[in-house]
Amino acid sequence: MSSIADNLGSVTRRIQKATLQAGREPDSVKLLAVSKTRSPEELREAVTAGQRAFGENYLQEALDKIAALDDLTDIDWHFIGPIQSNKTRQIASAFSWVHSVDRLKVARRLSEQRESGLPPLNICLQVNINNEQSKSGCQPEDLPELVSEISQLPGLTLRGLMAIPDPEQAESALRASFRKLTNTLKELRQKYPEAGPLDTLSMGMSGDLEMAIAEGATWVRIGTAVFGERPSKS
Numbered sequence: 141m142s143s144i145a146d147n148l149g150s151v152t153r154r155i156q157k158a159t160l161q162a163g164r165e166p167d168s169v170k171l172l173a174v175s176k177t178r179s180p181e182e183l184r185e186a187v188t189a190g191q192r193a194f195g196e197n198y199l200q201e202a203l204d205k206i207a208a209l210d211d212l213t214d215i216d217w218h219f220i221g222p223i224q225s226n227k228t229r230q231i232a233s234a235f236s237w238v239h240s241v242d243r244l245k246v247a248r249r250l251s252e253q254r255e256s257g258l259p260p261l262n263i264c265l266q267v268n269i270n271n272e273q274s275k276s277g278c279q280p281e282d283l284p285e286l287v288s289e290i291s292q293l294p295g296l297t298l299r300g301l302m303a304i305p306d307p308e309q310a311e312s313a314l315r316a317s318f319r320k321l322t323n324t325l326k327e328l329r330q331k332y333p334e335a336g337p338l339d340t341l342s343m344g345m346s347g348d349l350e351m352a353i354a355e356g357a358t359w360v361r362i363g364t365a366v367f368g369e370r371p372s373k374s
């Protein structure tokens with residue numbers, strides 16, 4: 141069985157290779173280690189191996205881990221799961237990034253509840269890129285309004301877009317989904333040059349990170365390839 145350190149090494153090499161092949165800058169793609177269901181000890185192992193950015197999906201689980209790893213100072217916590225609007229206060233205080241903002245109400249609350257002593261919360265808008273009714277994320281046509289409203293919120297910095305395209309679709313369709321997210325961000329940047337850096341595309345997971353990087357990903361969110369298979373829910 142390979143260790144978390146070995147896995148981080150091989151994921152990092154996959155990222156470097158894909159970045160090079162895409163003709164992109166070596167540091168333009170960052171690894172978010174998705175640590176849902178993983179123990180504080182496993183995260184510690186990843187930190188010892190040099191990993192600093194962790195993505196969590198479930199708030200209570202994340203808060204418990206953040207408390208357990210309180211002695212580690214320079215960890216960046218990213219919230220990537222569905223957001224209940226009555227939970228925004230804890231998200232706003234414990235995380236430095238939120239990838240899964242999909243409605244204005246949540247954005248307003250995160251902004252209001254972000255403590256003024258902290259830098260603005262980095263956010264991505266999650267887009268339902270395959271137009272599936274069941275999945276979370278805003279519709280692409282909602283983006284102009286969301287971007288223009290959110291850019292006014294003082295507690296947030298609008299970094300870009302996130303998507304979880306349906307991994308079951310054919311490779312060409314998956315690639316087209318990634319490309320659509322990239323093009324959508326480009327259009328928003330042209331239309332709303334003052335809205336924020338809009339420099340971030342959070343897309344690509346263990347199985348498709350190469351394709352996502354070829355299409356412009358700047359954060360790849362990697363769980364299984366770093367920590368191994370997640371135990372199935374009993």
Ligand SMILES: *Cc1c(COP(=O)(O)O)cnc(C)c1O
Pocket residue numbers: 174176197220221304345346347361362363364365
């Ligand atoms: C679990 C999860 C991932 C990581 O998926 P893997 O296939 O294990 O790499 C990435 N993004 C989100 C939003 C997730 O929930």
